[in-house]
Amino acid sequence: MTANTEPAGSRGRVLLAKPRGYCAGVDRAVETVEVALEKYGAPIYVRKQIVHNVHVVKTLEERGAVFVDETEEVPEGAIVVFSAHGVAPVVHEEARRLDLRTIDATCPLVTKVHKEAVRFAAQDYDILLIGHEGHEEVIGTSGEAPDHIHLVDGPDDVANVKVRDPERVAWLSQTTLSVDETIATVEKLRERFPKLMDPPSDDICYATQNRQVAVKEMAAQSQLVIVVGSTNSSNSVRLVEVAKEHGADDARLVDYAEQIDPAWLEGVTTVGVTSGASVPDELVQGVLAWLAERGYGEAEEIESVEEHMRFSLPKELRRDLRITPV
Secondary structure, eight states: OOSTTSOOOOOEEEEEEESOSOOHHHHHHHHHHHHHHHHHOSOEEEESOSSSOHHHHHHHHHHTEEEESSGGGSOTTOEEEEOTTOOOHHHHHHHHHTTOEEEEOOOHHHHHHHHHHHHHHHTTOEEEEESOTTOHHHHHHHTTSTTTEEEEOSGGGGGGOOOSOTTSEEEEEOTTSOHHHHHHHHHHHHHHOTTOBOOSSOOSOHHHHHHHHHHHHHHTTOSEEEEEOOTTOHHHHHHHHHHHHTTOSEEEEESSGGGOOGGGGTTOSEEEEEEOTTOOHHHHHHHHHHHHHTTEEEEEEEEOOOOOOOOOOOHHHHHHHHTSOO
């Protein structure tokens, strides 16, 4: 039974995190597929989900994108887009072997981590990659230097790390992790390896950090935080954890407003709302409308930092767009 029959009397307020939703890397990746479909026509093949959001993937499928798990599933000579999470060098080699036309939509911030891995490996460091096993970004980064990279899945995994030379160790991280957990992991690693080398700049992406900062501020004032995002979105899952760790009594992850359980609102006077970095704002607006129908009034934005980052489209696409007759 849904809550559509509930009276719409005033029940409380809504706090809306800002920034939220699309980051520059996601915006670029989604636009890449959209522009490729317009330029070349359907089908456009995409290796893995272009970003981790079920609504985005479904919408692009309806426009003619075909999502595949492996490069070998793409017909010879076809166009394939690599997702925002990045791929290992072996994937590029597979694409060349199959004579595929590739468009690399890897987020530039992920590409930065790939380059750091190559540089540390060239200097013969053991590289401790902080991240979650099986995540596409981790698989892609690990593929840059498989003989040098060791995965560290959080602080509790530090004790399992084995390296060749404790004095030649560097760390990198998946870009979508919890900032606090990454700091805790690095601190533990440094206890074991005092000469641990840092990356040239922070690997946690600006958008992940900004969204976590906004949620921390909002969670301290909220009894319930609703995070709009998919379960396979690492940064969205982290937002739920951050909300619970910083004052919210409860935090829930939903793809759509229809997934909200009215029971979550029992006794709640302040609801916080945010979304992961791969979530279009229309889904957030759907949640706000759902809450408004149940007596939670106009949303008050909680802004922690302004974002102005933009990334240009992949070079392969820019090249072809330049030769289009005007």
